[in-house]
Amino acid sequence: MKIGIMVSEGPYNHQASDTAYLFARNAIEKGHSVPRVFFYHDGVNNSTKLTQPPQDDRNVVNRWSKLAEDHGVDLVVCVAAGMRRGITDDILAPGFRISGLGQLVEAGIQCDRLVTFGD
Amino acid sequence: MSDMMDDMEEGGEGVVKKFMFVNRKAPHGTIYALEGLEVVLISAAFDQDVSMVFVDDGVYELIKGVNTKGIEVKDFSKTYRALEGYDIEKLYVEKASMDARGLTEDDLIVDVTVLDSNEMANLMAEQDVVISY
Amino acid sequence: MLHIVNKSATERNSLDSALRMATKGSALLLIEDAVYAATKGSVAAEKVQSAMADVQIYALGPDLDARGMSARVLDGVKVVDYGGFVDLVTEHNSCQSWL
Numbered sequence: 001m002k003i004g005i006m007v008s009e010g011p012y013n014h015q016a017s018d019t020a021y022l023f024a025r026n027a028i029e030k031g032h033s034v035p036r037v038f039f040y041h042d043g044v045n046n047s048t049k050l051t052q053p054p055q056d057d058r059n060v061v062n063r064w065s066k067l068a069e070d071h072g073v074d075l076v077v078c079v080a081a082g083m084r085r086g087i088t089d090d091i092l093a094p095g096f097r098i099s100g101l102g103q104l105v106e107a108g109i110q111c112d113r114l115v116t117f118g119d
Numbered sequence: 120m121s122d123m124m125d126d127m128e129e130g131g132e133g134v135v136k137k138f139m140f141v142n143r144k145a146p147h148g149t150i151y152a153l154e155g156l157e158v159v160l161i162s163a164a165f166d167q168d169v170s171m172v173f174v175d176d177g178v179y180e181l182i183k184g185v186n187t188k189g190i191e192v193k194d195f196s197k198t199y200r201a202l203e204g205y206d207i208e209k210l211y212v213e214k215a216s217m218d219a220r221g222l223t224e225d226d227l228i229v230d231v232t233v234l235d236s237n238e239m240a241n242l243m244a245e246q247d248v249v250i251s252y
Numbered sequence: 253m254l255h256i257v258n259k260s261a262t263e264r265n266s267l268d269s270a271l272r273m274a275t276k277g278s279a280l281l282l283i284e285d286a287v288y289a290a291t292k293g294s295v296a297a298e299k300v301q302s303a304m305a306d307v308q309i310y311a312l313g314p315d316l317d318a319r320g321m322s323a324r325v326l327d328g329v330k331v332v333d334y335g336g337f338v339d340l341v342t343e344h345n346s347c348q349s350w351l
Contacts, residue, residue: 001342015284026334041154081154101161108248109134113341116251116349175269240273244253249348
């Protein structure tokens with residue numbers, strides 16, 4: 001089954017991105033596909049390569065990048081929400097791209113399920 | 120362009136799903152109401168069967184008589200009136216949420232359909248995609 | 253339909269709203285801080301218990317473990333892992349996250 005995901009909160013402050021990641025990884029492990037994760041609201045802050053968590057903590061951003069690299073997950077950062085929050089192409093971590101809100105609606109149309117993780 | 124978009128162009132054309140946008144947050148205190156509205160406006164371009172519902176504090180998004188000058192923030196409440204121009208005409212408000220806030224339809228900036236909680240629950244259950252903020 | 257609640261019922265009203273809109277035969281999954289509602293002695297436990305007649309209640313095990321609540325889970329609540337979460341999403345025709 002194709003499962004799309006929306007993440008509405010940034011890393012670390014809320015558990016949303018962690019739960020979304022673990023859900024996505026488990027879905028893929030079970031043989032489903034996660035064609036796209038759409039980052040909206042403060043969720044756009046999951047995409048910056050400038051993030052530097054302490055070494056003994058998980059790296060939320062890198063985990064998403066690796067999921068994209070290993071499984072072809074399309075990590076889309078909303079352009080309007082990203083511009084509001086200073087997210088530009090120069091600071092994107094690998095696997096992320098900036099695009100429009102239409103990508104969220106499209107994921108809803110194209111995927112069998114769409115699951116939202118937020119606050 | 121992503122592989123997914125290619126897939127979509129091959130297989131997704133003509134698909135009409137029931138989309139419900141669930142608004143449960145008051146405006147201004149957080150950005151969810153405003154950015155949620157932006158998604159709804161974009162969804163109009165995809166010719167889907169779109170419903171917008173207002174539950175809990177989401178009903179405060181529709182209140183008349185807003186003046187945001189003092190907080191120096193854009194007044195987006197008028198945008199709800201523009202939804203009709205985007206062919207987004209299915210606006211539903213839960214009666215219990217209005218009652219709990221001392222509001223009636225007369226207090227709202229747009230025409231809505233008022234549903235009791237069971238009707239709202241049934242409407243939600245028949246959707247293909249539910250997006251909430 | 254699957255309803256997902258992630259906030260503590262003693263902080264927000266999202267559990268109440270989810271239960272109000274959960275039709276008979278639907279499922280409700282408690283994740284993150286919402287798992288406290290599925291534990292014995294919580295003021296929210298009564299709501300969860302009375303909803304069980306019509307709605308199957310699930311709680312995410314790793315979130316219960318992380319909060320030291322696994323031994324307090326109410327009878328009748330099914331504990332699932334992330335794989336079980338995925339199954340719930342695929343088994344139901346749609347889902348709503350009560351953020």
